[in-house]
Amino acid sequence: MKLKIRSLHMENFKGIKMLDVTFSGKTKISGQNAVGKTTIFDAFTWLLFNKNSSGEEKFNVRPLNEGIRVDNVEIKVSAILDVDGNGVELSKTQKQNWVKKRGTDTAVLQGNVNSFEIDGYPKSEADFKDYVSGLAQSEEMFKMLTNPQYFSSLKWKDQRDILMKLVSETSDVELAKTDGKYAPLINELEKAPSTDDIRAKFSKALSGWKKKQAEIPVRIDEAEKSKIDVDVAEQELAKVDLVRRIAECGKKMENAGSALGDLRSKEMQLQFDMSGMEQTMNRELSNKRSIMDAELRDCKNELEHFAVTISLKEKQISDNEKTITDADAERKKLGEQYNSEKAKAFDETPYLFDESKWIFDESTTVCSLCGQKLPADKIEQLKADFEERKTKAKADAKRKLSDSKSDFITQKESNLEEIKAYGFAKKNLIEELTKKNADLQMEIDSLKKQEQGTFTNKEELCKLLSEIPEEADYSQNEEYAKLKARHNEVLAEIEKLESNGVDQVVTDLKAEKADLQSQLEEVNKVIAQAANNVAIDDRIETLRDEQKEIGQKVADQEQMLYLLEEFIRFKLNKVSESINSHFKTVNFKLFETQLNGGMKDCCECTVNGVPYSTLNSGHRIVAGLDIIRSLSELYGVSVPIFVDNAESLNEFNVPDMDAQLILLSVSEDKQLKVEGV
Template identity: 25%
Template sequence: MRINFETLTLQNFKSHRDLSVTFGERTQITGDNAKGKSSIFEAITWLLYGVDAVGSKLDPTPITYEAEETLVSLLIKIDEKNVLLGRGLKKGKATYYINEVPSKAKEFSELIDSLFDKELFLSLFNPSYFFTLHWEKQRAMLLQYVSAPANKEVLKHMPDEQAKFLERLLKKHSLDDLEKIHRENKNKKDKDYIAAQSRTKTLQEQLEKLEKPNLDIDSLKAEVSHITIQIQEIGKVTESAGETNRKINTLQTRIQSLLSERDRMKKDFQILKNEPIEDTCRVCKQPLQDESLKAAEEDKQRRIQEFKAHYDQVVAQRKELEAELAQLEYIDVSEQLEKIRELEQKRESLLHDIRNYEQYEELETQVKSAAADENATLQALKASIFVLDSIKAFRAKEAEIQAEKVQGFFENLSIKLFEQLKNGEIKPTFEIEMDGKPYRKLSLSEGIRAGLELRDVLSQQSGVITPVFVDNAESITSFKEPVGQLIISKVVAGQELKIEKEDAE
């Protein structure tokens, strides 16, 4: 898109009561200081955006005289189409015109925005404007015309080991996601590794406090097994003897109980035998008849016979138990029990040695396992560190390639897009240099040349060609003609404002 200025008309704009400027391919504005050269410059940006040439607020009202209304109009040719724009200020109220038709502020700004981007237009129109923007905005404006290099392009410029590793990982995750995953893993493994080192050290110290038993563990276990068998065999004997001895004790207890019962029954029999037969009724105290006396006598005899039968039964049961007891012999197992105690003490001593041996072996195994875990954690930590280092290298190479692409736009300027921090990470930045000097340290003439080269790059990359206004052109003896209409402002001492235009032949 090509934008040309045709005619600019100023009415009561700052020092200009009534001024009309017709632009050519090259327009030269000369005159002494304070003759209104810069006001022509500012009138165009005020008309379009209500600001001065560097984007600041502007009061367009007359300086040395009074007027009811300020009005600026500009005929612009965009490609083959003309549009006449106007902006006025009357009693503090802004007015807008599109092709001489009064319009609302929103309609006017929407039209301007549809024609060209504000930041781009001002950067193309005023070679100094770009440098007033924040560096992030400058960087974004320039990089929008440069695509980031593809992953494959970056990887082929990296060391093989890093490139192959990243290439495999990038099939599953983006670079940003990989960084998040491995940064989190690195932080976790850092803590895990410290804990693993501490565990290994603690176990190793415990192991060093123990003396490794110099034992034939298989022989000890075999001996323990043999002693256990001996104890079991003796136990069978003592268990059998115990049953016999328990039976003897039981028989003796039962016999003694029966003897006691026999002695008691003897006493009870004498009482029963000597029991008198009552000849009177216990209830009514009347003498008993013969039949009643006979019945009482018979009852006593019956009870005596029953008592004798039970007595004989107790005696017979006792004799039976005595006969059974006579067949049994008490077995003394004290020697066997003592032997078992001796064997158990020996076995316990052997088991103590075996436990010490196994404890040492277990601790030794734990030390080896802890050392293996520590090494595995370290390897996982190193893997994440390697990925993060590879990502840093990738971003550094990506930045380098992208910077080379941007640098390829320029002949005399150097563009710095990134800086590498001490930890190896790449941080976005933006700085323009000429002959090794940053823009802020350039002289006026160097700054103009730098601005013209930069705006030509923006024009070429964006495909937008606008007029360019070079103010203070007297400070620069020569410069490369920029793309688009050229408007030059020079200070000529003692001269009134003069505007000259040249058209292409």
């Protein structure tokens, strides 16, 4: 649908008593401030939507006389519109409703009454609104398509929602299938409503696994503390010795009071002494093994810690390198933009003074009534006036050239500074991450050196542990060898004796035996408690295996989140390319990369890389017209475009628009000036 204004009629509207304006395809309305340029725009929007051009419903429509409201006059606005080539006249009139209160002659204003007409036929307000809605589709759309600055005044999220309508429908699954590295995400993309839901899912899982990961060392420490600090080997040796001594007591009781008993006592003492030496020698070997076992466990724990720490730092380096690569690519692009901007040169041609247009017209020296040549002094005056106007025109052209060139240089310098600022930001990011990677690599090298030292120590401990015998070599001990020889001699003597008997020492032997049995019971209890240490060690080993599995789960969640961020960046780049393909002058930045490599949503309009907020008035208008052109194509609607502050535009940079343009410009004219362009 294409809508144009053919003409607009106003009576007593704000500061305009009576005015008729005829519009062309491009109409310029100029004059000093406060002469009524914006009032024309207000009148048109009041007619259609009962609001001014800023969207305010409550504004002063009625004229004022020295600040006092003018009553008892009708306010009328009518317009002849061209709707797809067909003319239609819309009219709106507002009257005051004066009512006399009962019992008085004083009339009181009870508000205003509006009446409406379409092609001269009276219409109800509802019917009039229905007709206007059919023309403009919606008031919001009309504002976007008729005011170049309206779209950029919206919240960035609203701008983004509108721009997304320009993108062809392509599902996340279809997009992910275009690159094999996103294959792990496809199953999630098929099930999840959005990438935000996927991020929430894996972030929640990562948080849960990290919580479990933090709990494992505490549980291992608790298990270690629950173990009993006892030397099992020593207790076993003590048990063997007690069993032997109890048996010897029994034998002594049988042989008490006889020579054989004495010999057996000697033999038992020798056996006891030998057993004590055996226990001492085996205890030393057991202690040595225990110490090395503890050192070996410490080595294994350190190696696991080194492996996890190095892996995390290497991943951090990889992530930083990806961010550096992306930042370097953006920096190169900024360099190209900087060179392109720097190469721009000001075109003086449109501002040069045209001498050919300033030739004195000799026909003006002849009287238009009688045909006779004017007096010489009159002719000289005409020529002097002509030269004065010519001189003034030259000065005006020179001034416009100087002002325009100054504006061009100022804007160019601003653009270059903006690009340099962005470039330095990327450079600083690259330098910061490069230094950070160098520090990380130094830390990794140090950790690997420590890891190698720990590994060497572990290998040496394993070797030394394997060299410790299971049982001591008693024959190498000289004292033990003497006891052994004496023990053999006593055994030989015992064999020669056959006497036996009972002695009074039986009672003492019974007491000794009872005491030894009590000690044996205590040793058995300690051994039983120590057996629980084996179960605890098994539990600790299970926890360490679980710790490795959880570490892998954490890495898996982090990998999926990293891949998801990569996919979102890939998707947004595709979306940005698709959206920006619809515009000729502007581009939209839909996300920005943060220092930590993450992404932050945004919607920022730029022209040649310069943000809309830093553009001058002229460039903002040109950007707004480019946006309107694309949105008009999207909605299939063309409506009149009112360009306020149009004096900041140059004729050469006004884009061609498939819509009616109404340029509102400040000039030195004291009265409104309407002209077709």
